[in-house]
Amino acid sequence: MFGQTGSGKTHTMCAIEEMATLEVFANISPEDSDDPVIGIQFLELRGDKCFDLLANTKGRDFPELRLREHGGTYRAEGAMELYPRDNEDMRVVLETGHARRKTSATGANAVSSRSHAVCIIRLFQTAGMLVLVDCAGSERKKDSMYHTKERQQESAEINTSLSSLKDCIRALSSQQKVPSHVYRTSSLTKVLADAFICGDRGRLAVICTASPCATDTEHSISTLRLGAALAGFSDTEEKDLPDLSHWLTFSGSIVVSLKSTRANGIRTLGAEAWIAELKGDFAEVLNGLPSNTTGQMLVRFTESRCVQL
Structure with missing residues (x-):
């Protein structure tokens, strides 16, 4: 374990x-x-x-x-x-x-x-x-x-x-x-x-x-990297990377990538693309987010920062 x-x-x-x-x-x-x-x-x-x-x-x-x-x-x-x-x-x-x-x-x-x-x-x-x-x-x-x-x-x-x-x-x-x-x-x-x-x-x-908490995303990615290494996928591999998005889910929401494209050899959605797929009130959030916002920045937003945005 x-x-x-x-x-x-x-x-x-x-x-x-x-x-x-x-x-x-x-x-x-x-x-x-x-x-x-x-x-x-x-x-x-x-x-x-x-x-x-x-x-x-x-x-x-x-x-x-x-x-x-x-x-x-x-x-x-x-x-x-x-x-x-x-x-x-x-x-x-x-x-x-x-x-x-x-x-x-x-x-x-x-x-x-x-x-x-x-x-x-x-x-x-x-x-x-x-x-x-x-x-x-x-x-x-x-x-x-x-x-x-x-x-x-x-x-x-x-x-x-x-x-x-x-x-x-x-x-x-x-x-x-x-x-x-x-x-x-x-x-x-x-x-x-x-x-x-x-x-x-x-x-x-x-x-x-892995913890389901958004603030533990970096730690969870590090844990999953170890699992990927055991499965035979190195950090530098670019060919035939598995699409793990179907099981990298926390409480029904897909994991937000720490980078805009791929994180540690595992394909996930970038912050902007992830928010764009959400329904309801979240659709308007994109208009208030800085253009350079990444998943790493998103999971660290404080409550006051979210209210401000």
Whole structure:
């Protein structure tokens, strides 16, 4: 899950975990129920530190784990692994992990996740593994300008690890495997090393969440750019660009491009063309707008400026 803080990553990931649980146990044969079929670990990554959220401990002093390298991949040494027997056991384990995750109120989100949550589900029957990662939300400078010193440090660590993740995804979009020096730059990408180096044996999926607020347009475009890069579209590509306008919609209105033509390789409507398509009272707005108005300027207009125009 990737996106800005408050855009719905944890909410979506909880639903994915529930669906994964139902699917895993729906395919377990009754005669195999005596032996553990799945094992689950729940880790929390804060900066370069890794904590075990399933450890049997009192309070919130969860043990810090070391990420040890094993054949090019990394494992959390000493992480508690539980073996749920059914859907209810799995639900309790997942709820416990989420409840122990560090959150804090910020100016952008009342329950902002201040860490990355990594749920590792091992499938013993097939020797497969499902890794579900709920990334901490990316933040802009204005989102954290009123934070305490501790919150600002957390934001810096979050953005640094997300930057490492972006580098890995860019590398993966252009080659089959990510070089080791790229994914060794943060604890987040170390935990995901399996997905970056397994080639055709694995599948990596990124779900990008975007805020519907007009003031978050720049942030949303940045998030969607990452999704486009994963899909194989580079920023400089000019041929066969996908027309994504049919799904780039916020509350029924098409996204206004930050530029008059195209933004980050995704075709959207310019500010003037977008307003011209609107019905009713908005039709007269064009007469009052300066001729050089762009989408970037439009979403930043204050209420008083709109009244003035």
